[in-house]
Amino acid sequence: xxxxxxxxxxxxxxxxxxxxxxxxxxxxxxxxxxxxxxxxxxxxxxxxxxxxxxxxxxxxxxxxxxxxxxxxxxxxxxxxxxxxxxxxxxxxxxxxxxxxxxxxxxxxxxxxxxxxxxxxxxxxxxxxxxxxxxxxxxxxxxxxxxxxxxxxxxxxxxxxxxxxxxxxxxxxxxxxxxxxxxxxxxxxxxxxxxxxxxxxxxxxxxxxxxxxxxxxxxxxxxxxxxxxxxxxxxxxxxxxxxxxxxxxxxxxxxxxxxxxxxxxxxxxxxxxxxxxxxxxxxxxxxxxxxxxxxxxxxxxxxxxxxxxxxxxxxxxxxxxxxxxxxxxxxxxxxxxxxxxxxxxxxxxxxxxxxxxxxxxxxxxxxxxxxxxxxxxxxxxxxxxxxxxxxxxxxxxxxxxxxxxxxxxxxxxxxxxxxxxxxxxxxxxxxxxxxxxxxxxxxxxxxxxxxxxxxxxxxxxxxxxxxxxxxxxxxxxxxxxxxxxxxxxxxxxxxxxxxxxxxxxxxxxxxxxxxxxxxxxxxxxxxxxxxxxxxxxxxxxxxxxxxxxxxxxxxxxxxxxxxxxxxxxxxxxxxxxxxxxxxxxxxxxxxxxxxxxxxxxxxxxxxxxxxxxxxxxxxxxxxxxxxxxxxxxxxx
Amino acid sequence: xxxxxxxxxxxxxxxxxxxxxxxxxxxxxxxxxxxxxxxxxxxxxxxxxxxxxxxxxxxxxxxxxxxxxxxxxxxxxxxxxxxxxxxxxxxxxxxxxxxxxxxxxxxxxxxxxxxxxxxxxxxxxxxxxxxxxxxxxxxxxxxxxxxxxxxxxxxxxxxxxxxxxxxxxxxxxxxxxxxxxxxxxxxxxxxxxxxxxxxxxxxxxxxxxxxxxxxxxxxxxxxxxxxxxxxxxxxxxxxxxxxxxxxxxxxxxxxxxxxxxxxxxxxxxxxxxxxxxxxxxxxxxxx
Numbered sequence: 001x002x003x004x005x006x007x008x009x010x011x012x013x014x015x016x017x018x019x020x021x022x023x024x025x026x027x028x029x030x031x032x033x034x035x036x037x038x039x040x041x042x043x044x045x046x047x048x049x050x051x052x053x054x055x056x057x058x059x060x061x062x063x064x065x066x067x068x069x070x071x072x073x074x075x076x077x078x079x080x081x082x083x084x085x086x087x088x089x090x091x092x093x094x095x096x097x098x099x100x101x102x103x104x105x106x107x108x109x110x111x112x113x114x115x116x117x118x119x120x121x122x123x124x125x126x127x128x129x130x131x132x133x134x135x136x137x138x139x140x141x142x143x144x145x146x147x148x149x150x151x152x153x154x155x156x157x158x159x160x161x162x163x164x165x166x167x168x169x170x171x172x173x174x175x176x177x178x179x180x181x182x183x184x185x186x187x188x189x190x191x192x193x194x195x196x197x198x199x200x201x202x203x204x205x206x207x208x209x210x211x212x213x214x215x216x217x218x219x220x221x222x223x224x225x226x227x228x229x230x231x232x233x234x235x236x237x238x239x240x241x242x243x244x245x246x247x248x249x250x251x252x253x254x255x256x257x258x259x260x261x262x263x264x265x266x267x268x269x270x271x272x273x274x275x276x277x278x279x280x281x282x283x284x285x286x287x288x289x290x291x292x293x294x295x296x297x298x299x300x301x302x303x304x305x306x307x308x309x310x311x312x313x314x315x316x317x318x319x320x321x322x323x324x325x326x327x328x329x330x331x332x333x334x335x336x337x338x339x340x341x342x343x344x345x346x347x348x349x350x351x352x353x354x355x356x357x358x359x360x361x362x363x364x365x366x367x368x369x370x371x372x373x374x375x376x377x378x379x380x381x382x383x384x385x386x387x388x389x390x391x392x393x394x395x396x397x398x399x400x401x402x403x404x405x406x407x408x409x410x411x412x413x414x415x416x417x418x419x420x421x422x423x424x425x426x427x428x429x430x431x432x433x434x435x436x437x438x439x440x441x442x443x444x445x446x447x448x449x450x451x452x453x454x455x456x457x458x459x460x461x462x463x464x465x466x467x468x469x470x471x472x473x474x475x476x477x478x479x480x481x482x483x484x485x486x487x488x489x490x491x492x493x494x495x496x497x498x499x500x501x502x503x504x505x506x507x508x509x510x511x512x513x514x515x516x517x518x519x520x521x522x523x524x525x526x527x528x529x530x531x532x533x534x535x536x537x538x539x540x541x542x543x544x545x546x547x548x549x550x551x552x553x554x555x556x557x558x559x560x561x562x563x564x565x566x567x568x569x570x571x572x573x574x575x576x577x578x579x580x581x582x583x584x585x586x587x588x589x590x591x592x593x594x595x596x597x598x599x600x601x602x603x604x605x606x607x608x609x610x611x612x613x614x615x616x617x618x619x620x621x622x623x624x625x626x627x628x629x630x631x632x633x634x635x
Numbered sequence: 636x637x638x639x640x641x642x643x644x645x646x647x648x649x650x651x652x653x654x655x656x657x658x659x660x661x662x663x664x665x666x667x668x669x670x671x672x673x674x675x676x677x678x679x680x681x682x683x684x685x686x687x688x689x690x691x692x693x694x695x696x697x698x699x700x701x702x703x704x705x706x707x708x709x710x711x712x713x714x715x716x717x718x719x720x721x722x723x724x725x726x727x728x729x730x731x732x733x734x735x736x737x738x739x740x741x742x743x744x745x746x747x748x749x750x751x752x753x754x755x756x757x758x759x760x761x762x763x764x765x766x767x768x769x770x771x772x773x774x775x776x777x778x779x780x781x782x783x784x785x786x787x788x789x790x791x792x793x794x795x796x797x798x799x800x801x802x803x804x805x806x807x808x809x810x811x812x813x814x815x816x817x818x819x820x821x822x823x824x825x826x827x828x829x830x831x832x833x834x835x836x837x838x839x840x841x842x843x844x845x846x847x848x849x850x851x852x853x854x855x856x857x858x859x860x861x862x863x864x865x866x867x868x869x870x871x872x873x874x875x876x877x878x879x880x881x882x883x884x885x886x887x888x889x890x891x892x893x894x895x896x897x898x899x900x901x902x903x904x905x906x907x908x909x910x911x912x913x914x915x916x917x918x919x920x921x922x
Contacts, residue, residue, distance in 0.1 A: 406747070428734050429727070438726055441770065445777050448919060452912075459766040466737055466759050470744025470752075477698045538784060542724060547731065550714065554706050562699050571695050573748030574837055587747045601752040604760070 001047075001055035001123055008043035009131065010182065012036075013175030020167040029167055030146045030489070036171045037139035044135025044178075047128060051515075054124040064118040067187050068105055074194045075101050075231075078224055081201070087217055093224040100231035101190075107238035119185025119245070125519045129373065130181040130303050133380045137295040137497065138174045144388050144493025145170060145287035151395050151487070152285050159208030166206055170291065173199045177296045181303055186234045186244035193230055193264070193300065197223040200297055203288040204281050215280030222277045226267030233260035250311045255634050258311045261304060262321060263630065269301025269354040272328045272623035273616075278351060282343040286391025289343060293350045294384035302354055302376050305361045310523055312364050316633035319447070322362025324626045326444075326453030328355030331619045333460040338610035340603075342390045342400045345464055346383065349426070352457060353379045353433075359450055360440050366524045367535050370516035371439035377511070378432030378504045382425045385497040389419035392490055402467075403602055406474040412484040418494050420472050425501045427465045430544030432508035439512075442535055467603045476587075477570040505548050513540050575599060642721055649720040650713060656859065657852030658682040664825075664885050671889045686848050692841035697746040704742030705843045709850040711735035716857050722786030725773045729766070732857075736762055739847070743835035754834025758822035760896055764903035765809040771911040772806055775799045778918040789867055796865040796876070801914035803865050807880055808907045810858045814881075816888040821896055 016036035023029040075098040082091035123131070149163055176199065180192035197220065205216030233256070237244050242252050249257050270278035278298065282289050292298060305321070312318035329352045336348035353375060360372035392415045393408060394400045409416045425431040437458055444451040504511075517536060521529055529536070572579045575589035580596045591597040608614065662679035669676025696702065715732045718724075736758065743755035773783065779798045780787040788795065796803055812819040823834035836847055862880050863873035894902075 428737065429730050434730055438724075438730060441726060442777075442783055445774055448915070451774065455767045455770045458770075459763045462733065462737070462766070463759055463763050466740055467744075467756065470741050470755060473700055473741060473745045474747060475698050475700060475745065476747060477696070534782060538724060538782075542727065547711075547714065550710050551707070554703070554710055558703050558706060561694075561702055565694075565696060565699055569693070569695055571697060573697060573746055574750060574832070575748075599747070599749045601749045604756050 001057040001121065003057070005043055005047055006057060006121065006182075008039055009047065009135065010175050010179040012043065013040050013178070014172045017168040017170075017172035017175070020171055021164050023164055023167075026146075026150055029163065033142050033146050033167055033171065036174075037142045040135045040174055040178075041139040044131045047123060048132050051125065051128060054122065056123070057121040059118040059120060061118050067119065067185070067191065071187055071191050071194075072098070072101055072105075074191055074198070075227075077198065078194065078220070078227075081198075081220065085213070085217060087221070090217065090221045090224060093221065093228050097194075097224060097228045097231045100228065100235045104231065104235045104238045104244070107235065108244070111238060111241045117185070117243070119183065119188050121182045122184040122247075123182055125515070125522070126303070126306060126373075127181045129377065129515070129519075130299065131178055133299065133377055134174055134177045134181070134295050137380050137384050137500075138177070138291060140493045140496055141287050141290045141295070141384060141388070142167075142170055142174070143489050144290070144391075145285075145489075147487030147489035147491075147493075148287050148391055148395070149285065157207050157209050161202075161206050161208060165202070166285075169199050169202045170287065173203075173291065173296055177300065180300055184245050184247055186230075186237065186246065186249075189246070190227070190230050190234060193268075194227050196297055196300060197227060200281065200288075200292055203292075204284045206284055206288065209283070212283045215277075215283050218280050219277040222267055222274050226264040226274075229260040229267070230264040233257035233264075236260070246307060249308070255315065255317060258308055259317055259630055259634055261308060262317070263627070265301040265304040265308075266324065266358065266627070267301070268304070269298045269358065270351050271301075271324065271355055271358060272331060272351075273620035273627075275328075275332065275351050279344065279347050282341075282347055286343075286387055286394065289346075290384050290387035290391070293346065293387060294380040298350065298354055299376065299380065302357045302361075302372070305358055306369070306372055306376070309361050309364060309369060312362075314364075317630065318362045318364040320362070320626065320630045320633055322359045322364075322444075322447060322450045323453070324623065324630065325355045325358030325360070325362055326450040326457070327619075327623060327626060328352065329359060329457040330453045330460070331615060331623075333457045333464070334610050335612055335615050336464045337460060338605050338607045338612065339464075340402050340605060342393075342402050342405070342468075343387075345402065345468065346386055346390065349461070349464070350379075350383055352461065353383075356437070356440060356454065356457070359454065360443070363440075363443055363447060363450060365443050366517075366520040366529050366532050367439050367539065368443035369520040369523060370512060370536075370539075371436045371443060373516045373519060374432055374436035374439070374508065374512060378425075378436060378508065381497060381500045381504055382422050382431075382433060385418055385494060385501055386422040386426075388490070388494045388497065389415050389422060392486060392494065393419065396484065402471050405468075405471050407476070408472055409475045410478055410481060413481050414483055414491075415486070415494070416472055418498050420469055421498060421501055423465050423469050423472075425505060427461055430505050430508065430547040431501075432504040432511070435508045435512070435542075435544060439539055442539075443532070471603065477565070477567070479567065506545055509539075509542055509544050573599070645720055646717050649716055653713075653716050653856035654849055654852040657855035658686070660855050660859070660881060661825075661852070664881075667882070667885050668889055671886070682848070682852070686845055689840075689845035689848065690842055694841045694843060696840075696843065697748070697838050700745040701742055701839065702843050704738045704745065705839065705846040705850075707738035708735050708742065709846050709853070711738060712850045712853040712857070716853055716860070719785060719857065719860055722784060722789055724783050725776055725785050725788075726770070726783055728785070729769050729773060733762065733766065735850070739835065739850075742839070742847075746838045748838050750832050751835055751837045754822045754837070757896055758835055760900060761812050761819065761822060764900050765812050765907075768805050768809050768903070768907055768911050771908070771915055772799075772802050774915060775802045775911075775918065778915070778922070785864070788864055791867060794866040794868050794872075798918065799865065799914055801910045801917075803862075805907045805911040805914075806862065806865075807884070808903065810862060810880065811884050811887065813854060813858050814884060816884050817891040818887075818894040819899055820888075820893055821899060824893070 020032045079094040082094045176192050176195045201216050201220040205212050234244050267274045332348045332352040336345050339345045357372045357375050360368040396412050426433050578590045580588040588596040588598050661682045666676045712735045718728045740755045740758045743751040815824050859877045862877040866873040
C-alpha cells in the first residue's frame with residue numbers, strides 16, 4: 001500500500017484538524033476545511049481504485065511501543081475527563097478499561113514475543129468500502145459545516161466552545177475513523193475506538209449548555225463501557241497467549257473475544273438498550289449529528305460486526321445477535337412513529353437501520369451479508385442528506401418539528417426537495433435501502449423469529465416516513481416559486497450527496513453485483529454459497545432501473561400540465577360548504593357564531609402506546625436480556 | 636440480448652385487459668349491491684361511462700402535486716400487475732405495490748384538506764396492518780416452492796391452496812382492504828357516505844380522478860389474479876375461486892358496518908396475522 005495514501009487518509013485529517021485549531025477567522029478555517037475534505041475524499045477514491053486486491057502495510061517498528069503508550073494515554077485521558085467533570089459513573093468504566101489495558105501489557109510481556117509488535121494495516125474490500133463512505137460523505141459534511149457553523153455562530157449560546165476546537169475535532173474524526181477501519185491490530189483498533197468516543201464527547205458537548213454537557217457525559221459513559229468490553233477482549237487474547245489481531249480473533253476459534261467485541265460494536269452502534277447516547281447526541285450542531293449518524297461513529301460498530309462475521313461460524317452467538325438486531329429494528333421503528341421532532345425521528349431510524357445491519361450480520365448467510373453492506377453504504381448516503389437538510393430547514397424556519405414543516409416546499413423548495421428525496425430513498429423502490437431490505441427479508445426466510453421482527457419493523461418504517469413526506473410536500477397553489485438562498489458550502493454538501501442518492505437509485509443492483517456479492521462470496525464457505533445460490537442469482541438478475549425510468553418520464557411528462565395550471569382552476573379544500581371565501585384565499589371555515597376558524601389536521605402519533613417511555617420501559621429490559629443471552633450461549 | 640417478444644405480448648395484453656376486467660367487476664359489484672339493497676342498480680358497464688365522463692371534465696385542483704401523485708399511483712399499480720403476470724420476484728412486487736399505495740396516500744396528504752388528510756393517515760394504518768400478512772404470504776410461497784419467483788407459482792404442480800389454506804383466508808381480509816370493502820373501508824369507500832365523506836380522494840376531480848379510477852380498476856384485477864394464484868394448476872378453478880371470493884366480499888360489504896381504525900388494527904395484527912403465522916409455522920414444521 002502506498003504510504004503517501006495512508007498519510008493522507010489517517011494522519012492527514014488529524015494534521016489538517018490541528019491546522020484548523022490555529023485559524024484566526026472564517027476565511028482560513030473554511031480554506032482548511034475545504035482542503036481537508038478534498039484531499040481526504042481524493043485519497044479515499046484513489047485507495048478504492050485498487051479494488052479487488054487486499055493491500056497490507058507493515059507499520060514501522062518504532063510504532064510498537066508508541067501504540068502501547070498511546071493506548072494507555074487515551075485511557076488515562078478518559079479517567080482524567082471523568083475527574084474533570086466529577087463523574088464517578090464515567091470513572092468506573094474508565095478505570096476498569098485502564099486496568100484491562102495495563103493487564104494486557106503485563107500478560108503479553110509474560111507471554112513473551114509479540115508484546116510490542118507494531119501491527120499492520122489491512123485494506124481489504126470491506127475496509128475500502130468504509131474508507132470510501134467515511135472520506136467522501138464525511139468530507140462533504142465537513143464542507144457543509146463551514147456554512148452551517150457560520151450561521152450557528154450568530155445564535156450559539158455563550159457557553160459554546162470555540163469554532164477552532166469544533167473543526168479540529170470534526171476533521172480529525174475522519175482520520176481516526178479511517179484508521180479504525182484500516183487497522184488489523186486490536187491495540188490500534190482500541191486506540192481509534194476510544195478516540196472516536198472522545199471526539200463524539202467533545203462534539204456533543206460543543207454548545208456547553210447543561211443539556212449538552214449531560215448528553216455528552218452519557219455518550220462517554222456508555223461508549224466507555226463498550227471500550228471496557230474491547231479492552232477485555234484484548235486482555236483475554238493476551239492471557240491465552242494469542243496475538244492481538246482481528247485476523248487472530250477470526251482464526252483462533254475463541255468465542256469470548258468475539259462476543260466481547262460484538263458487545264462493544266452494539267454499544268457503538270447504539271443498539272437497544274444503549275440507544276440513549278445517540279438520541280442525546282442531537283443537541284449538538286447538525287453537522288455533528290450528520291457525521292455521527294451516517295459515516296462515522298455508529299458505522300464503526302456496524303463495521304466491526306461485519307468484520308467479525310467469519311468468526312461467528314455456525315454458532316448460537318450469531319443467532320442471538322440476529323435476534324438482538326431484529327428486536328432493535330422493530331422496536332425503534334415503532335418509537336419513531338410517536339416522535340414529532342425531526343432529528344429524533346432520524347435518530348430512531350438510524351438506530352433501526354443499524355439494528356437491521358446487525359441482524360443481517362447475525363443471519364450469517366451470503367445474501368444477508370450483501371444486504372448488510374448495501375444498508376451500510378446507502379444508509380450513510382441517504383441519512384447524511386436528511387440530516388443536512390433538516391439542519392438547513394431548522395436554520396430557515398427556526399423549528400425542527402415535523403408539524404411546522406408544511407408549506408416548506410414553497411419557502412425552501414431546494415432543501416425541501418433534498419429532504420423529500422432522501423426520505424423517498426429510505427423506503428421506496430428502486431432505491432438501495434429498499435433493495436437491501438428486500439434481500440434481508442429473503443435471507444431471513446429460514447430464521448422465523450428474525451423474519452417476523454424484520455417484517456414488523458419494515459411495516460412500521462413506512463408509517464413514519466410517509467407521514468413526514470406528506471407533511472413536507474403539503475403546499476397550496478402559487479403561481480411561481482423562488483429558490484431560497486443558502487450558503488454555498490451548505491448547498492454544495494447537500495447537492496453532491498443528493499446526486500449520490502440518485503445514483504443509489506439508479507445503480508443499486510449494479511453495486512450489488514459488482515461489489516457486495518463478490519465480497520460476500522469471499523467471506524463464506526463454498527457450500528454455504530451453493531445453498532443460497534438461487535437467492536444470490538435471482539438478486540443479481542433483478543433490474544430496478546426501469547422503475548426509476550418510469551418516474552423520470554412521468555416527471556418530465558407532467559411538467560407541461562404543471563405549468564399550464566391557471567389560478568382559475570384552483571379551488572379551496574372541501575369544508576362542508578362552510579369555507580370562508582374572500583380575497584385572502586385561506587383555509588378557514590365558518591364555525592360557531594359564524595366566526596372564522598382555520599382547519600388543521602395533525603398527524604397520528606399514538607404517543608400513549610408508542611411513546612418513548614411507554615415502549616422503552618419494557619423493551620430495554622428485554623433487550624438487556626437478549627444481550628445477556630449473548631454471553632450465556634458461550635458457556 | 637434478444638427481446639422476449641412473448642413476454643412483451645403477455646405484458647401488453649395484461650395492461651389492456653386488466654382495466655376492462657376491473658371495471659366489469661366493479662360494475663357487477665354495483666349491480667349486486669343494488670339488488671341486495673332492493674334497488675335496480677346501474678348497468679354493469681356503468682364504471683366505463685363514469686370513467687369517460689370524468690375524462691371530459693375541466694381539471695380543478697388544489698395544488699400541482701396532486702396530479703403527479705395520481706399518475707405515480709396509476710403507473711406503479713400497472714407495473715405491479717406486469718410484475719405479477721410476468722412471474723417476477725414476489726417480494727419486490729409487494730414493494731412496488733406499496734409504492735403505488737403510498738403515492739395515493741401522499742396525494743391525499745399534500746393538500747390542506749382535513750378529510751383527505753385523515754383518509755390518508757388511515758390508509759397508511761391500513762397498509763401497516765396488511766403489509767406483514769402479504770409478506771408472510773410471500774414467505775409461504777417460498778416455503779412451498781423454494782423460490783420467491785412468481786413464475787414458480789405458475790409452474791407448480793400442486794395448488795397452493797392445499798398447503799396455504801389459512802394464508803388464503805388471511806389474504807381475503809387483505810383483499811377486502813384493497814377493494815375498499817366494509818368493515819375495512821376506513822380511508823375511502825365507493826359510497827361517499829362515511830364520516831370523512833370520500834376521504835383520501837375527496838380533493839380529486841375530473842381527469843385526475845379518472846386516473847385514480849383507472850388505477851383502482853388495475854388494483855381490482857391485481858387482487859383477483861393474486862387470489863387466483865392459489866389454484867394456478869387449473870385456470871378455471873382459479874378464476875372461480877377469485878370470483879367467488881369477490882362475490883363473498885361484496886356480500887360482506889353490504890352486511891357489515893364500517894368499524895374503527897383501532898378495531899381494524901387489532902383485528903389484523905391478532906386474528907389475521909395469527910392465521911397467516913399459524914400457516915407458516917405448519918410449513919416450517921412439515922419441512
